[in-house]
Amino acid sequence: MPHRVTKAIFPVAGLGTRFLPATKSVPKEIMTLVDRPLIQYAIDEAREAGIKEFIFVTSRGKGALEDYFDHAPTLEQELRKKGKDDLLDILKTTNMDSGEIAYIRQHKALGLGHAVWCARRLIGNEPFAVILPDDVIAAETSCLKQMVDAYAETGGNMVAAMEVPPEKASSYGVLDVADDMGHMVSIKGMVEKPAPGTAPSNLAVIGRYILSPNVLTNLNKLESGAGGEIQLTDAIADELQQENAVYGYRFRGQRFDCGSKSGFLQATVAFGLAREELRDDLSAYIRDIVKMENAAE
Ligand code: G1P
Numbered sequence: 001m002p003h004r005v006t007k008a009i010f011p012v013a014g015l016g017t018r019f020l021p022a023t024k025s026v027p028k029e030i031m032t033l034v035d036r037p038l039i040q041y042a043i044d045e046a047r048e049a050g051i052k053e054f055i056f057v058t059s060r061g062k063g064a065l066e067d068y069f070d071h072a073p074t075l076e077q078e079l080r081k082k083g084k085d086d087l088l089d090i091l092k093t094t095n096m097d098s099g100e101i102a103y104i105r106q107h108k109a110l111g112l113g114h115a116v117w118c119a120r121r122l123i124g125n126e127p128f129a130v131i132l133p134d135d136v137i138a139a140e141t142s143c144l145k146q147m148v149d150a151y152a153e154t155g156g157n158m159v160a161a162m163e164v165p166p167e168k169a170s171s172y173g174v175l176d177v178a179d180d181m182g183h184m185v186s187i188k189g190m191v192e193k194p195a196p197g198t199a200p201s202n203l204a205v206i207g208r209y210i211l212s213p214n215v216l217t218n219l220n221k222l223e224s225g226a227g228g229e230i231q232l233t234d235a236i237a238d239e240l241q242q243e244n245a246v247y248g249y250r251f252r253g254q255r256f257d258c259g260s261k262s263g264f265l266q267a268t269v270a271f272g273l274a275r276e277e278l279r280d281d282l283s284a285y286i287r288d289i290v291k292m293e294n295a296a297e
């Protein structure tokens with residue numbers, strides 16, 4: 001029986017340059033879809049999957065993230081005085097118990113593999129999850145929960161996977177599939193950002209991972225890979241060299257690439273439409289502008 005997964009790493013050290021000037025003073029992960037920051041979606045997903053320890057790999061300028069998970073005594077007192085229990089309940093979802101959350105600094109931007117490696121001492125000898133908050137996944141059962149359930153049967157290593165158009169494959173880690181079992185594929189290789197036309201498949205890695213602690217050992221000896229960065233993909237591919245299993249998991253749900261402006265806007269619309277109190281107004285507005293666009297053509 002594989003060990004239960006109770007620790008998750010959230011790499012949040014990136015500069016978010018694609019969202020400048022906003023990210024000059026606001027961490028990208030605090031940017032909001034409707035009224036919740038990206039990081040809240042990631043945390044809620046992890047909680048649903050049974051994660052108990054939340055490890056943030058941060059960098060300079062990410063103080064707002066630490067404050068976000070803290071209690072806010074003055075604000076809470078004010079809301080209590082005014083009897084705003086609904087808002088107090090919303091605030092509760094942002095709080096972490098002392099000791100549940102840890103922050104590690106990545107001192108140099110050396111890549112995703114390096115960011116994960118920075119948390120090695122907090123992981124020890126247990127399997128762990130990695131969540132990239134840029135990938136927001138709308139799903140009935142959270143993506144990580146689906147993976148944790150599948151992992152309880154398989155053990156090994158598991159990455160979330162999704163078919164992407166072939167011309168987009170070079171923006172992702174891409175799987176070389178050994179055996180396709182439907183929801184799950186076993187893999188024989190993984191390439192980070194393959195050059196156009198060289199991808200082994202169009203099954204891309206999405207930012208959810210359940211990894212064996214051995215991946216951290218693999219990271220000890222990694223040199224920089226694609227884009228001159230230390231790549232998590234390469235450390236996972238190393239598992240295959242050592243004959244340790246790696247699976248791709250085709251999750252049920254819709255993934256939004258909130259690392260891009262277009263993906264972020266699409267997520268904003270989708271999450272807005274999913275909210276009962278916003279649905280009617282927003283969909284009427286969208287219908288109107290589409291009508292106007294069509295009329296102008
Ligand atoms: C990272 C990973 C890549 C993965 C992607 C998913 O890339 O390195 O393997 O496919 O996330 O979003 P990034 O988007 O940070 O360049």
